[in-house]
Amino acid sequence: MIKIAYINMGESVRAQRILCVCLILFVFLTSIAYAQNDYGFRVLSRVLPGEAHASFEAGNLCYVGAGNVLQVYDITNPAAPVLLGQLPLKGQVEDVVVIDNLAYIANGVKGMIIADISAPTQIQILSQLALPGEVIGVTIIAPYAYVAALDGGLVIVDITNPLLPALVSFVVVNQGAITVDASGSLACASCGYGGLYFFDISNPNSPTQLSLVDTTGTWVYDTQIRGNYAYMAYALDPDGGGLKIINIANPSAPHVVGNLITSYSFDRLDLNGNYAYIAAEDGGLIIVNITSPSNPTTAGAWHGGYGGNVSVLNNRAYLAGVEQGLRIISATNPASPQLMITVPTFSACQDVEKAGNYVYIVEKPSGIKVINLQNMSAPVTSYNRQFYYQNGAYQGVGEGISVAGNHLYVVDYSDINGGQNDFRVYGLTNPAQPDSQGIYILSSSPRGHKVRADIAYIATGPT
Known part of the structure; x- marks a missing residue:
């Protein structure tokens, strides 16, 4: 009985707290046992254990957030990715960034996790930090992690010691922070209908708001900073979306210099060379030429499925399609991106x-x-x-x-x-x-x- x-x-x-400690230990032991199974480290017929929400590439490795599991693939041959190891977690993997053998994982309501991925077959959790709000995005500029935590806003974490990360400060923003990016002493927070915030983070203990870009009628999904410009992916209400390019030479007075409007909602983006690669929801992947900030133009598109998040490396786009899985798309010719392989997923594992x-x-x-x-x-x-x-x-x-x-x-x-x-x-x-x-x-x-x-x-x- x-x-x-x-x-x-x-x-x-x-x-x-006691239960959380037990669960973390159990997850760690389970991940090692599963990684060391008798069958070696091969793709299980290329099936992810959950919806694909995040991906990150480093060298010949691809890190995929599949539901509540972080997976590591060898993509030396992108047409046949090989599963090396995985780490089951208790929260959904919303975002992941890998730097110097450390994975920084946005784990939803479970906070931010730092994991040692130096041995992809034996991923180890180093620390787990509960934060205000639900952690759905992370950007690293050592020695700090800048975290998007929805109702918790922009959160700054000291990651000098990955075994003991520490909350430094947080700023609550209107409608909650969906994604964040940072460059030098400047950070931005994309806040859906709440607009786009810019902060001075020269003093991490006390970030100061510099400006708020009015985005009435649009939902700001993601923004990346490069030089004197911020590239903002957005959705229009009720339909469509696009990419705005904002001059931030004076971040206290940002102004839009270019705007590409399409019939698709633009979600997450990644900048690579002269192009912005955009996960465009039902529009799949859209590639935008940003050579001229005042005149962004569509260079090419792949409309073969849903695009929820995207990461680009070596002319390949890794498109997370939620329940449709992970797609690896060749963008060697941006005008004609080609699907290389699909890594399917179960629905809502x-x-x-x-x-x-x-x-x-x-x-x-x-x-x-x-x-x-x-x-x-x-x-x-x-x-x-x-x-x-x-x-x-x-x-x-x-x-x-x-x-x-x-x-x-x-x-x-x-x-x-x-x-x-x-x-x-x-x-x-x-x-x-x-x-x-x-x-x-x-x-x-x-x-x-x-x-x-x-x-x-x-x-x-x-x-």
Whole structure:
């Protein structure tokens, strides 16, 4: 019999911290065990464990944020990327920057994580820092990390000691910070309908607002600073978007000098040479010639799928397409970008557990998938079931999944059926086909769980 112990996250801060420490240690051990499996470090038929939201390239390595997992690929041959290692995390990987064998990870509500990636097959968490707001973007200018933390605004972190990063200061901005960039003593924060802020960061302990660019009617997604110009990707209300080029020679009085308007919403961008590479949502990838700041023009486009984020290296664009996965696109000829390969993804993977030849996945909408990896080049889905169905669609969120002995454990919640929250137990006599053995109704939504011996420890929200 499984016994259940609650940890109410709304009442016990100490319990929450203890659980977080346990979860971080568990993630670290799991990542090493998974990286050192008997099959070597090969792409699992090029399937990511979650939606692709972020990517970063350094040399022959590509770092991909796939749901709540950081993955490292060898892209020496971009037509056949090889999975070297991965690090499961508890928050979604929103952004990642790699400098000198350290990965700085924007991990959503879990804060900022610094990981040692000197050995890609054995990624190690060095530190995890909780920050005000939800961390969704990060820029590094040593010895500081400049973080976009939504309601927390622009956050500055001292990363002199990666084992012990320290919060230096933060500035709350209107509508929340989505992305940040910094150059020298100047930082900018893109804030959706809240506009584009510029800050003097010469004193990191007390950043000073210099100006706010009025962007009425537009949603500012991303901005990058280069020299005397800031390049701002935006979406128009209700449709379309574009790229504005802003003269910031005097950052206290920025002014727009160029504007390219298209029928697509522009999301994230990356500057490379004379071009801006833009993830254009339903427009895929759009390449803009920025040789003349006053006259940006479309150089080329790839409209083969969704573009949510982009990073460029060596004439290749790495386009994160959320549930459509990661696409590697050759931009050797910017006028005619060509798709090289697609690394697909599962839809909204919430948590994943590997046991033997199988990977067990809990998803949003709430449900379970079991993937047989006995043939690594051709994984097979052996089990697929959703929990809640109403109004013609599957509902709910699978919050966590684990395997202990011959049993599979799942915690999930739903906003239907009176807000039902469950702890589910499955038998794994046949690991390819979990057998439901019981459901325990929880009094509040689960946040995490651990099973030790015959006791399940479940962290929940306030009742």
